[in-house]
Every structure is written in structure tokens, then in C-alpha cells.
Amino acid sequence: MKKTSVAFLALSALGSAAHAQSSVTLYGIVDAGILINNNVKGSHEYALSQASSSRWGIKGTEDLGGGLSAIFDLENGYTTGTGALSQGGLLFGRKAFVGLSSQEWGTVTAGRQYSVSNDLTSTFASGADWAASGLGYGTRASDVDNVDTSNRIQNSIKYVSPNYRGLQAGVLYSLGGQAGNFSQNSVVDAAVSYSNGPLNLGAGYTFVKDPYYATFGNQGNSSTPSSSAAGANDNINNKIFGGYASAGSQQIIVAGGSYALGPATIGLVYSNTQFQNLGSVNAVGAIAGPKYTGGTATFNSGEVNLKYQVNPALQLAGAYIYTHNSGADGLGSAKYNQFNLGATYTLSKRTSLYAIGFYETASGIDSTGKQAVADLYSSAYSANNHQLAGIFGITHRF
Template identity: 40%
Template sequence: MKRKLLFCAALSVFASGVHAQSSVTLYGVLDEGVMFQSNNAGGRRVYLDSINGINGSRWGLTGKEDLGGGLRAIFTLESGININNGQFAQGGTPFGRQAWVGLASDSYGSLTFGRQMDMVVYFPSPLSVAGLISTSIFSHPGDIDNTANSIRANNSIRYMSPNYHGFSYGAEYMVGGVAGNVTGNSGYSLGMGYTGGPFSIAAAFEYFKNPTSATAGQGWFTSNANGVSLLAFSLNKGYVSASAYQVGVIAASYKIGPVTLAASGSNIQYANMTGTLAGQTARFNNADIGLTYAYRPDVILGIGYDYLVGKGVQTTKGETIGNQHYNQVAIMGQYILSKRTDVYLAAGYQRATGTSSTGAPAVADFTIGGDSSNNHQFVTRLAIRHKF
């Protein structure tokens, strides 16, 4: 009898804990496609991919608990997955997409802590062509400004405001955590946006000190568990010695009936480099424009154009590198089978000219698969996406 009473008491404690939890939701997206590249370092390539679609494949848990007085506890744990081999995405990081906890209020906004997305991803990115039409085929070369959400901010403290009649803003600080250097590997990110009727506009700015770290999981470009730098492409890997990185992005969209127009511009800088680029700053400017057309409720078409230009810098030997230009065009057709399932076909062509950051001739560089073997590349993706 005593054991039964103890068991019932334990169940009542557990039940009260479940009752106090307002909600926990399991969700996910599986986005699997057949990819074709006309050329890369090894020639033509055909392969399966579940990372570079409209949505990178993922699963997650999100929840909230009402604390009274309009205050609630919130959390999200989200893991990117490669469904072809069952491995984690984001360089093998178990919860590489998001992992945070915090407090939220309808009146005062939210304050959260953990591995989180930056203000570029929250504000201007959804209004850019890369965010509107999505898939890495539409992303800016090398995702140089993070509008395709390639990088997350570790050790971050983020504040997001409520929505004030269409206007909202946010701020984020990344704690470096380097022993003996309080500001090392640290950074901040600011963003704001406004939506009124069919028109939306947003902007963001971010700055990081010592963005590349020798310690896996620290720094901006080395924030994944494997510690591999995401300065991995010839267009910018020559700038790995930069002691600071900053980016500013502005984007806008406008909806006219079944058509949505989108455009964005960004400035990217790798500052105060060392070695043969001592003290110099490499600068890039990127612009895109595109649209989607809802031909029918179940058929959506999209087209986008992107232009990236890099300003050349001089080495200590007097050589000019990094004066490179990228022209990219992409199209996509999407057929919606149900509320949760759709199929789509995307294709893109990119051409590069000039000299890359390594001093070699510039090569095509879709975010999907790294450097091409020459200055032009054609890619396609035929995929199915299921949301749960």
C-alpha cells in the first residue's frame, strides 16, 4: 500500500509539471533533391542533397510555459540533418540550427540566450531574392553576407522587440569567451524592419572581432562543432587573416496581386588583415533582384538575378588580388501537392571574372558545392519537400 501511495504521489507531481507546461511542439522539414553540377573540382557531378533546398532538412522542439502576468518561458532546440546518411548538418553540430532558452512578453519583447540566428537572417534576409525564392541556387555567391543563414551565432544574447504597428527591431551580442581577452571572438548584430500592407523593408548590421578562431565552436566563421572555417571559397578564403568582419544589408519586397517583387543590397568587409595583406580591408558589394509569380494557388514560379563585385587589394609584393565579379541568374518552378508536401525544380547559371582572393583566376562559386573548376557553372535541383 505504501508503495502504491508513493507511486501515485510521484505521478501527481509529474502531472502537475506537465500541466504547467503550456505547449511543446515537435516539428521538422525533409527537403531531398537530386543535384547536378556541370563542373566542379572533379568534373560533372550528380548527387543527392538534403541541405541546400528551399529548407535545409531539420527537426526541432519548441515550447513555452505561461508564467503569469503576460510573461512566458520559451525555448527552441533545432537540429539540421543529412537524411542521406543520418548525420548532423552544420559541421556535425548536434543542434546546429538553433539552441536557445529565454523569456518573452507581449508588451516588452523577448530575451534569449544560446546558439541563435543573427539579425541579417531575421530582418533583411526574408525580403531578399535568396530569402523569397530560397534554395542555395539563388543564394549570393559563397553566402558572403549570410543571407542564406550559413552561420549561427554561438554564446549569444538576443533581444527582439514586440511589433509596433508593423515596425520591429532586434539586437544581439555574441560573448567571445576567450580567456584573458574579453572581447576576442565577440561581436554584435542590429536589425530592424517595417511592414505596411504589401510593402516590407528591413536592414541589419553586424560586426565581429577576430571572426576566425583556432578553437572549434568559437568565432564567427568557425562556430560549428568541427571548427572548419566557412571562409572556404576562393572568392574570400584568402582573407582568413582578417581581424574584423562586418556586413550591412538592406532589402525590400512589394506584393502586387499574384506577383511579389524583391531586391537587396549588401556591403561586406574583411578588415585589418595580416600577412601579405597587412593592414588592408577587402570589400564586396552585392545586389539582387527577382520575383515570384503565383500562376495558380498550387503553382509558383520564380526568377532572380544577383551581382557580386569585389574590390581588389594589394599584397606586400605589389600584386592585386580580389578584383572579382560574379553574375548569377536562377529560375524555379514549384508545385504544391498538399499543405505539407510540394515538389520543385530549380536551375542556375553563374559566371565569374577577375582575380580571386587567392590570386588565381576567379571561378564560379555557387554556395551549394564550393569552387567550380572554371569560371562558369550550371546547376539544377529536382526535389520533394515534406513538412511535419
């Protein structure tokens, strides 16, 4: 009996030690706000919406010894007002990956995940930081540069290095999954960042083969153009760049930085986005527009923003964003100017109130070959060249 008791106690101790070395965490955000838009195809809109994307997730880690850990993260996105799934109805549309992590060698993960460009540059942009990332209203020209992660990258393998004296880098490759064509629908992504006290810098490069298809969106492994494939990626339905769905490739270069001066933080972002080899894809189901026969459409975008911590509870912020679409195939160019203003009041470590406003103007000829109209991302386009919107609400994190 005594030996049995000793053995039981030993096994219990081993079990407790193993449990202490592993963890699984449930986390999430619940956000709800009142949205007002002055011009949605000529009409006013009043709706329940969300500034931060509501989500819940499960993440875990297991200590494998020698400084190596197994990790995973499964994250679901949903709409608070209706309970509907976001990201095209995917169960874990925000994240779904598993991998290995080492403080000495870095982290390797596989699955559906954010690009390393987004990991290392998005915090410099107002739209991905405080200006309603859930809506996407605060992004540059319908998030043409994907800084606000309108598109996750799936079927991907990703490596992020350890942080060495403030320097960090990462690479990602998404396998298109098309038999007989290794590069079709594939994504290549790389980024680097540097942090030193109040100074933070980052830059990234992304190349997407056949961006009309779904490896860069919410549905994987589409092999032929179809209406369902078009619907998999909401970006294809906006007027700012939806007319370029026939592009054979997309290239994104983004760079940014921030500098903290006491309670104030100044941020800068520049991006260059090219829709290349236009006309090489039969974009069935895409937004109506000109039949491009070649060439490249280029978007250059710049942003300057400022955050100011008035006191421990109150933050005020503002941003100006300019985007120029140089056009393609001899069609005219378009210009977009956007202003974001926001205030966040923290009630506790997990709960805050917010009020955010957005104003966009447009001029020139857009991707559809028509007079450019304002088109705040995730909203239907305006009936004219300007659009004004605002949202105020509450965010709770758990």
C-alpha cells in the same frame, strides 16, 4: 473518502490547467532532391541533395502569468541522403536557445541562434527564400553577407522588440569567451524592419571580431589558429573570400525590401561586406592565397528577384544577383553574376515538389590572387569561370 475524492479532483483540475498553459512541439523538414552540376573541378556531379535544409526540432513555451512566457528551441540539421549531422556535426547546430517572451516588452533569448539581421532581412533574398536555402547555391557569392545563415551566432544574447505598428527592432551580442580579452571573437548585431500591407523593409548591421575564429560558425571558443578551427567554418575554404581568413574583423551591412502586387512579389537586396585589417590573423589551415599585409577587401552585392503565384498550387520565381569584390592590397578585383530560376508545386499544406536552376559566371582576380572561377556555395569550385547546376525533388514538413 468524500474529502479525498474532492481533493483528488481539485488537484487533477489544477494539473490540467497547468498543462493547458504549456506546450512542447516536435517539428521538422525532410527534403530530398537530385542535384546535377556541370562543372565541379572539371567534372560533372550527380548526387542526392536537398533544396531546403532537412531538420527536426523541439520547441516549447510555458505561461508564467502576467503576459510573460518561458520559451526554448532546440533544432538539429541533418542530411537526408546519409543521415549525417549538418553544421559541423553539432547535435543542435541550427538552434539551441532558451529565454523569456512578453507581448508588451519583447523577447530575450540566450544560446546559439540566428542573427537579428537574418531574422529581419533574409526573406527578401531568393537564396534564403525559395532558391535552395539548404544548398546555399542561390546566395550572393558564397553567402559572403550571411543572409542565408551560413553562420549561426553562438554564445549569444539576443533581444527582439514587440511589433509596434509594423515596426520591429533587435540587437544581439555574442560573448567571445576568451579570458582577459572581452572583445576577442565577439559579434555585435542589430537590425530593424517595417511592414505595412504589401510593403516590407529591413536593414541590419553585423560586426565580427576575429571572424576566422569560430564564434561566427560551427565551433565555439577557439583561442588559437589551427586546422580544426579552419574546418569549423566552411566559408574559409571557398575561393570567393576564403583567402581573407587573416582578417581581424568583418563588417556586414544589409538592406532589403519587397512589395506585393497581386500574385507577384518583387524583392530587392543590397549588402556591403568588408574583411578588415587583413594580415592580422595567422590563418593556419585556411585556403592558400596571398599573404595580405593590411587593408580591407570589400564586397558590394545587389539582387533583384520576382515571385509569381500562378495559382494556389504553383509558384514561379527568378532572380539576378551581382557581386563585386574590390580586392585588397593592390590585387585585382573580381565580379560575379548569378541567375536563379525556380518552380514550386504544392501538393498539400505539408508537401511540395520543386525544380530550381542556378548559373554563375566570374571574372577578374579572386581572394586567392588567382583568376576568378565560379564557386556556387556548398559546391566545390568550377574549373573555369562559369558553373551551371539544378536540383529537383520533394519537401515534406511536419
